[in-house]
Amino acid sequence: MDAGAPSRTAEYMALFRALESQRPPGRRLVEDRAAARFLGARLRAVAYAARLPPLRWLIVAYIDRRWPGPRLSGVVRTRVIDDLVRSATGGGCGQLVLLGAGYDTRATRLHEAASTTVFEVDHPATQARKRAALASTPANVRYVPVDFEHDSLTAALADSGFDSRRRTCVVWEGVFSYLTPAAIDLTLSALVELCAPGSLILLTYVDQRALEDPQSQGPAWLAAVRAVGEPFCTGLHPARARAFFAERHLILRHDETTTEAARRLGVAEAATIPRLYRLATLEVENTSARGGARTRLGSASQ
Numbered sequence: 001m002d003a004g005a006p007s008r009t010a011e012y013m014a015l016f017r018a019l020e021s022q023r024p025p026g027r028r029l030v031e032d033r034a035a036a037r038f039l040g041a042r043l044r045a046v047a048y049a050a051r052l053p054p055l056r057w058l059i060v061a062y063i064d065r066r067w068p069g070p071r072l073s074g075v076v077r078t079r080v081i082d083d084l085v086r087s088a089t090g091g092g093c094g095q096l097v098l099l100g101a102g103y104d105t106r107a108t109r110l111h112e113a114a115s116t117t118v119f120e121v122d123h124p125a126t127q128a129r130k131r132a133a134l135a136s137t138p139a140n141v142r143y144v145p146v147d148f149e150h151d152s153l154t155a156a157l158a159d160s161g162f163d164s165r166r167r168t169c170v171v172w173e174g175v176f177s178y179l180t181p182a183a184i185d186l187t188l189s190a191l192v193e194l195c196a197p198g199s200l201i202l203l204t205y206v207d208q209r210a211l212e213d214p215q216s217q218g219p220a221w222l223a224a225v226r227a228v229g230e231p232f233c234t235g236l237h238p239a240r241a242r243a244f245f246a247e248r249h250l251i252l253r254h255d256e257t258t259t260e261a262a263r264r265l266g267v268a269e270a271a272t273i274p275r276l277y278r279l280a281t282l283e284v285e286n287t288s289a290r291g292g293a294r295t296r297l298g299s300a301s302q
């Protein structure tokens with residue numbers, strides 16, 4: 001992303017959640033009534049128009065036709081992560097860390113998270129824009145500005161009162177693919193150092209094969225993120241994911257594409273989602289062992 005500017009993909013994610021929230025109860029995957037407040041004038045007008053069901057249908061059809069995949073994949077991933085966060089925070093994780101939080105509203109939207117200390121970590125430019133859009137700071141939230149490429153996550157979280165003795169749920173949604181392999185490694189090692197064993201990390205990543213052969217899966221999706229100045233630059237081959245995370249003291253508990261998750265959730269259009277976007281559930285190992293060989297990440301240019 002442009003170093004001085006807030007993330008545009010984060011704003012598109014807020015639009016997708018705002019549009020989904022306008023579907024009838026029982027049919028929507030996510031309800032995020034606050035999402036529209038983070039939209040700039042143009043996207044806010046789109047979300048406003050979509051309050052009328054025939055217009056919403058047309059807007060969604062236009063988005064999905066022009067960029068097949070990202071909207072539906074985005075709301076599916078948010079829904080799956082919502083369910084996992086509910087179960088983790090309701091089941092003993094006393095802290096929630098949202099890495100690259102963007103316009104994530106889980107701190108107040110999810111009933112189970114409302115009594116949890118939530119650390120919202122994000123690039124300073126995106127975080128400043130989010131805070132400017134909020135009337136007040138939610139009581140359970142601590143804002144932690146961090147650039148994963150340049151800053152120390154360990155120091156920033158420690159300075160914000162992060163408690164390493166408590167089991168924690170970490171969400172790293174829609175961020176991995178925008179970072180360099182070095183920043184990903186630094187972030188994962190900071191999490192392993194900081195988080196108590198048994199802590200959960202919910203992470204999304206892009207299948208490396210889609211970056212190596214951009215015509216194979218979701219070419220319009222890859223072109224869209226490139227066009228807004230936030231290209232997918234780092235991927236991971238799913239067959240290497242278990243070893244990659246194990247070398248970093250993380251146990252891969254579950255890994256699926258958003259296409260598979262959509263099918264599991266009964267989404268009729270699941271098959272329209274290109275099979276490039278993945279959701280991994282990781283657990284921090286219960287060991288003090290460190291070191292060992294490491295699998296290198298692939299980048300778009302390799």
Ligand SMILES: C[S@@+](CC[C@H](N)C(=O)[O-])C[C@H]1O[C@@H](n2cnc3c(N)ncnc32)[C@H](O)[C@@H]1O
Nearest residue numbers: 007009010013100101102123126147148173174
């Ligand atoms: C696609 S948005 C995802 C936002 C949110 N997690 C969601 O799913 O709606 C990408 C997020 O990654 C953050 N990001 C990208 N590069 C970053 C960096 N170098 N340091 C910190 N955050 C970064 C952006 O600020 C943005 O919030």
